[in-house]
Structure formats: C-alpha cells, structure tokens
Amino acid sequence: MELTLALAIGILTGSGVWLILRPRTYQLVIGLSLLSYAVNLFIFSMGRLRIGAAPVLGSDGVGSPADFADPVPQALVLTAIVIGFATTALFLVVLIATRGLTGSDHVDGRESR
Amino acid sequence: MDWTDHLLMVPILLPMVTGAALLLIDEVRHTAKALINVASTLTLLVTTLALMRMADAVPPGTAALSHSYAIGDWPAPFAIVLVLDRLSALMLVLTAILAVASLVFSLARWHRAGSHFHTLFQFLLMGLGGAFLTGDVFNLFVFFEIMLAASYGLLLHGSGVFRVRSGLHYIAINLAASLLFLIGVSLIYGVTGTLNMADLAVRLAAVPAEDRTLLQAGAAILGVAFLVKAGMWPLCFWLPSAYMAAAAPVAAIFALLSKVGIYVILRLTLLVFGHAAGELDGFGREVLLFGGMATMAFGAFGVLASQAMGRLAGYSVLVSSGTLLAAIGLADAAIVSGALFYMVSSTLTIAALFMLIELVERAQEPGADLLTVTMAAYREEMDTEEETEEEVGVAMPGALAILSLCFGCLALLLAGMPPLSGFIAKFALLRAIIDAGEAATPVGIPGSAWLLVAMMILSGLAALLAMLRTGIRTFWAPLEVIVPRVLVVEVAPIIVLISLCLTLTIHGGALIRYTDAAAISLHDPASYIGRVLETSPEAGEAGQ
Numbered sequence: 001m002e003l004t005l006a007l008a009i010g011i012l013t014g015s016g017v018w019l020i021l022r023p024r025t026y027q028l029v030i031g032l033s034l035l036s037y038a039v040n041l042f043i044f045s046m047g048r049l050r051i052g053a054a055p056v057l058g059s060d061g062v063g064s065p066a067d068f069a070d071p072v073p074q075a076l077v078l079t080a081i082v083i084g085f086a087t088t089a090l091f092l093v094v095l096i097a098t099r100g101l102t103g104s105d106h107v108d109g110r111e112s113r
Numbered sequence: 114m115d116w117t118d119h120l121l122m123v124p125i126l127l128p129m130v131t132g133a134a135l136l137l138i139d140e141v142r143h144t145a146k147a148l149i150n151v152a153s154t155l156t157l158l159v160t161t162l163a164l165m166r167m168a169d170a171v172p173p174g175t176a177a178l179s180h181s182y183a184i185g186d187w188p189a190p191f192a193i194v195l196v197l198d199r200l201s202a203l204m205l206v207l208t209a210i211l212a213v214a215s216l217v218f219s220l221a222r223w224h225r226a227g228s229h230f231h232t233l234f235q236f237l238l239m240g241l242g243g244a245f246l247t248g249d250v251f252n253l254f255v256f257f258e259i260m261l262a263a264s265y266g267l268l269l270h271g272s273g274v275f276r277v278r279s280g281l282h283y284i285a286i287n288l289a290a291s292l293l294f295l296i297g298v299s300l301i302y303g304v305t306g307t308l309n310m311a312d313l314a315v316r317l318a319a320v321p322a323e324d325r326t327l328l329q330a331g332a333a334i335l336g337v338a339f340l341v342k343a344g345m346w347p348l349c350f351w352l353p354s355a356y357m358a359a360a361a362p363v364a365a366i367f368a369l370l371s372k373v374g375i376y377v378i379l380r381l382t383l384l385v386f387g388h389a390a391g392e393l394d395g396f397g398r399e400v401l402l403f404g405g406m407a408t409m410a411f412g413a414f415g416v417l418a419s420q421a422m423g424r425l426a427g428y429s430v431l432v433s434s435g436t437l438l439a440a441i442g443l444a445d446a447a448i449v450s451g452a453l454f455y456m457v458s459s460t461l462t463i464a465a466l467f468m469l470i471e472l473v474e475r476a477q478e479p480g481a482d483l484l485t486v487t488m489a490a491y492r493e494e495m496d497t498e499e500e501t502e503e504e505v506g507v508a509m510p511g512a513l514a515i516l517s518l519c520f521g522c523l524a525l526l527l528a529g530m531p532p533l534s535g536f537i538a539k540f541a542l543l544r545a546i547i548d549a550g551e552a553a554t555p556v557g558i559p560g561s562a563w564l565l566v567a568m569m570i571l572s573g574l575a576a577l578l579a580m581l582r583t584g585i586r587t588f589w590a591p592l593e594v595i596v597p598r599v600l601v602v603e604v605a606p607i608i609v610l611i612s613l614c615l616t617l618t619i620h621g622g623a624l625i626r627y628t629d630a631a632a633i634s635l636h637d638p639a640s641y642i643g644r645v646l647e648t649s650p651e652a653g654e655a656g657q
Binding site: 028073087098 | 255261262265266272273274277280281282288289298300308
C-alpha cells in the first residue's frame with residue numbers, strides 16, 4: 001500500500017516536472033495538473049495510511065475516535081482540489097488568449113530560432 | 114472581548130462583500146462602481162488605522178500582546194483564528210494606503226481598460242487582509258490563493274501581447290509555488306499534527322529527533338514557496354518582467370505583494386524557529402542572510418542595466434526584498450525594527466515610482482530612445498497600444514516640472530540619501546546591524562555584517578546612478594519636449610505617497626517606536642502563543 005502510493009506520487013511528480021519544463025503551453029498545463037494530483041495524494045497520505053481497518057465502527061458495532069481517519073488532510077485536499085480547479089481553468093483561458101494574440105503555443109509567444 | 118474585536122473581520126469581509134456586490138453592477142456603469150470601490154477602500158483605511166491603534170494600545174512584552182479572534186467562536190487550536198499584532202496592523206495600514214493611492218490613480222483611465230477591475234481589486238485586498246491576519250498556516254494558503262487569483266486577473270488587466278505573455282509566466286510560476294506551499298504545509302501537519310501557527314510553535318519542541326529532518330524539509334519547502342513570492346535571488350527571474358508588464362496602478366499594488374512573502378517569512382521564522390525552538394533555533398537564517406545579499410547584488414546590477422524605467426522599478430523591488438531578507442536573516446530585534454521601517458519607506462517609494470513611470474513615459478517620443486540600441490529592440494517587442502479613450506478630469510499645469518520634482522524625490526528615497534525617509538530607514542538598519550555585531554562578538558563585527566553594510570550602501574549607489582541616468586535622459590536630454598497631458602487625479606496619489614515619506618522623515622521617531630515594539634513582540638513568541646491559545650469560546654459571548 002505504502003509502496004504503491006509512493007510510486008504513484010513519484011511517477012506523477014516526475015512526469016509533471018518533466019512536462020512543466022517543456023516549451024509548449026499545453027504541456028505546461030498538463031504538467032501542472034499532474035503535479036497537483038501528486039500533491040493532493042501526498043496531502044492525503046499525510047493523514048497516515050491504514051489497511052484493513054473499519055471505516056467508522058468496529059465489527060462489534062462500537063466506534064472509537066482513535067480508529068477514525070484524520071479528517072483534517074481530507075479537508076485540506078478538498079480545498080486544494082477546489083482551488084487547483086479554479087486556477088487551472090483560469091490558466092487555460094490565459095493559454096487561449098496567448099495563442100490568439102501571438103499565434104504560437106510556445107510559452108514565450110514565439111518559436112525559438 | 115468587546116465589540117472592537119470584531120473589527121478584525123473587517124479587512125476580510127468588507128472587500129469580499131464589496132467585490133461580490135460590484136459583480137452585480139453592469140460594466141457600463143463605471144462611475145457607480147468606482148464610487149463604491151473608493152468608499153469601501155476608504156472605509157478599509159479607517160478600519161486598519163483603528164486596528165493599528167488597538168494593536169499599539171497594549172504595552173510590548175505583556176501576555177495580552179496580540180488580539181486574537183476565533184472565527185465561529187471555536188477554541189483556538191481546532192479552528193481558525195485571526196491574530197492582530199503590531200506587525201500585521203502595520204501591513205494592513207500599508208495595504209490600505211497603497212490601495213487608496215492606486216485606486217485613485219486608476220480612476221483617470223485604467224479602471225475602464227478592461228472588465229471587472231474593481232471586483233478583482235477588492236478580492237486582492239481581501240486576500241492581502243486575510244494573509245496578514247490569519248493565524249493558521251492552511252488558511253494562509255487559502256488567502257494566498259485568493260490574492261494570487263485576483264492578481265492574475267489584474268496583471269492581465271488592459272490586455273495586449275506583452276501583458277498576456279508575462280501573465281502566462283507569472284501564473285505558471287505561482288501555480289508551481291503554490292504546489293510547493295501545499296507540500297510544505299502537509300509535511301508540517303504530518304509531523305506535528307497542527308496547522309495553527311501558535312500551536313505549531315508549542316509543539317515543535319516536542320518533535321522527536323527522528324522526525325526533525327522531515328519537519329525541516331517541510332519548513333524549507335514552505336519557505337521556498339514564500340521566497341518565490343518575495344523574489345529571492347535564484348527564484349526571482351519572473352518578477353521584473355511581470356511587474357513591468359502590469360498596468361501602472363496594478364504594479365503599484367503589486368509592490369506590496371512581494372512584501373507578503375517577506376511578512377510570512379518574518380512571522381514564521383521568528384515565531385516557530387525562535388529561541389524557544391531548542392535544536393531548531395535559527396533554522397534557515399543563513400539562507401535568508403546570504404540569499405538576501407545575493408538578491409541585493411542581482412537587483413543592483415539589474416537596476417544599473419535597465420534601459421526601460423519599468424524594469425528599473427522591477428529590479429528596485431528585488432533590492433528592497435533582498436535587503437529585508439538579509440536583515441531578517443540576522444534575527445535581532447533592533448535590526449528587524451529598522452527593517453520594518455525600511456519596508457514601509459521602500460514600499461511607498463516603489464509604488465509611487467511605478468505610477469510615476471507611466472506619466473513620465475507619456476513625455477517621451479516613441480522614437481526618443483533610438484540612441485540605445487537594446488532599448489529600441491526591446492521597444493519593438495513591447496506592446497505600444499495607443500489608448501484612444503478620452504480622458505476626463507482636469508489636466509495638470511506645469512506637468513513636466515511636477516513630474517521631474519517627484520522623480521527627484523523618488524530617486525533620493527530609493528538611493529537612501531538624506532533628507533528623505535529612505536535615508537532614515539537605511540541609517541536605522543545600518544546602525545542596528547553594526548550595534549548588534551559589536552554586541553555579539555568581542556573581536557568585532559562579523560564579516561557577513563560588514564558585507565551586508567557594504568551591499569546596502571552600494572545598492573543605494575546603484576539606484577542613485579540609474580535614477581540619475583534615467584532622469585537626465587528623460588527630462589533634460591530630449592530636444593523637443595512633449596508636455597504630457599497629466600491629470601490631477603493621477604499626480605495626486607504620487608504626491609500623497611511622497612509626502613507620506615516626508616512625514617516619515619519628520620515624524621520618524623513615532624514609527625521607529627512602533628516598529629521597535631513590533632520587533633520586540635516578534636522576538637517574544639510566548640506572548641503571541643499565550644494569547645492565541647487562551648482564546649476560549651466564552652470570551653466571545655461578551656461581544657455584541
């Protein structure tokens with residue numbers, strides 16, 4: 001479980017970093033999205049991982065607060081997703097505006113010679 | 114808790130409500146929107162002045178140092194608190210002053226250059242107010258994002274190729290920095306289990322040794338996010354072009370945005386990694402000191418190399434940031450006090466400079482700069498759209514004389530020459546650095562302190578040279594002088610900002626007393642922690 005999650009975060013981050021270093025605006029926005037997925041998973045994992053535990057109540061029908069998952073990282077992830085969604089949407093608009101104004105999808109607005 | 118404590122909500126709620134209400138008014142009704150915005154911003158100024166009085170009313174070094182306000186009346190470590198102390202009150206007042214100045218400036222023309230200027234402006238103020246007041250790291254992220262989202266819109270305000278292209282870079286850099294912010298925050302939460310700044314400072318001492326590296330990594334990543342915002346040297350290449358591309362009133366308020374990064378670093382390093390932190394005391398100070406000095410050097414060279422005035426102002430922001438970061442890195446109450454004075458003075462100066470540049474550039478013929486080849490090549494690229502909108506209001510007589518006078522004052526302020534407040538700020542900072550150096554070591558002042566002193570003086574010299582050169586080229590060299598059409602409403606904010614600096618010169622003692630008290634309380638985290646964690650649900654019931 002830990003290994004899978006760590007690998008997932010690592011691969012997402014690696015691909016994201018590679019993409020944001022690319023010169024095309026589309027690659028940039030995909031890279032930023034992948035990075036934000038990686039970060040969201042990372043925040044989530046900071047609430048500690050547990051396998052095979054009951055979600056709220058134990059098998060005897062009694063719950064203990066010690067068994068509950070930490071709700072704070074979940075709230076953080078939710079906020080981060082909302083903010084990331086909004087900023088990505090805004091960024092897309094700027095991408096389209098740059099494309100329209102410069103006629104190029106290079107991040108510098110012109111092709112490198 | 115009496116009713117005045119509820120004033121802490123005003124710098125967040127007022128801009129939010131105003132901004133939302135302005136959305137409902139049709140774009141064509143400029144005047145109504147402008148009036149509402151001005152009224153709201155003036156109210157904000159009055160409120161922040163009241164908050165400053167509140168913060169200054171308590172003697173420094175006592176437990177009742179900062180006002181804290183539990184949102185929703187939940188007890189402190191579990192819910193978000195707003196905290197007001199001298200530092201945050203100072204930042205709020207600075208925000209409000211710059212907001213009024215740049216808003217008035219924008220009324221001449223800029224507020225009609227695109228849609229939703231007033232709404233974005235108010236949301237920017239909301240983000241700034243929240244970032245300065247919040248006592249919770251994640252809430253800081255939220256307000257940071259509000260501020261940044263509004264700043265993206267404002268940077269693009271007025272459109273044009275140059276702006277949109279710089280806006281793209283600015284947004285990409287800031288989105289990446291925000292992700293670092295999130296990683297840092299979640300690492301810190303993972304190790305300490307809290308997001309409340311005061312609670313964090315308490316729990317830090319109890320962090321087991323094996324988790325300490327993880328915590329340091331988290332704090333460092335968080336720090337990088339703020340240093341991107343503040344523009345520390347290897348992270349600052351985006352800043353001059355973004356600030357240069359922004360419309361003049363927007364650039365003026367952006368002069369404050371880089372200070373948000375400085376504010377957070379000052380707050381967190383002194384609160385969390387202060388003397389109470391045990392093993393972690395002084396974490397990252399060398400990075401701030403030497404990084405700050407590298408930023409100053411980079412900024413000074415940039416100032417000297419700038420052909421365009423907007424770029425010169427952008428690099429001045431870097432010099433100012435670098436000086437502040439290096440001063441924070443020395444971590445001494447007297448130095449921080451001087452640094453706060455310097456921050457007020459330099460922020461006012463740079464904001465005024467950004468606004469003045471636009472007016473001065475109207476006096477230049479587009480072809481006047483052909484002498485400098487680099488600039489010609491540069492200009493070609495730059496977006497030289499002609500604003501065809503008809504200007505309203507009273508034009509300024511003797512415009513060029515007044516502009517050049519303002520330019521001269523700003524040159525003195527930037528360079529830190531007497532008699533204006535730039536000199537007092539630098540003098541206070543230099544004296545504190547030398548005093549602290551003498552007190553710390555019996556053999557004498559450490560080399561790093563001397564280096565910083567030298568850098569501050571040299572960066573002042575660089576600013577003076579660059580401003581002189583620009584001034585000569587602009588006001589004396591042209592054979593054919595074009596008298597720019599300048600409106601009173603555009604010059605007034607610049608004159609007000611310069612006269613504020615003049616007031617700081619004459620009544621500098623009052624501000625120094627204030628910043629002294631602010632610095633002393635920043636170096637005494639126990640009072641901040643005590644006040645925040647003491648906030649109990651019962652305390653709120655006495656209100657209303």
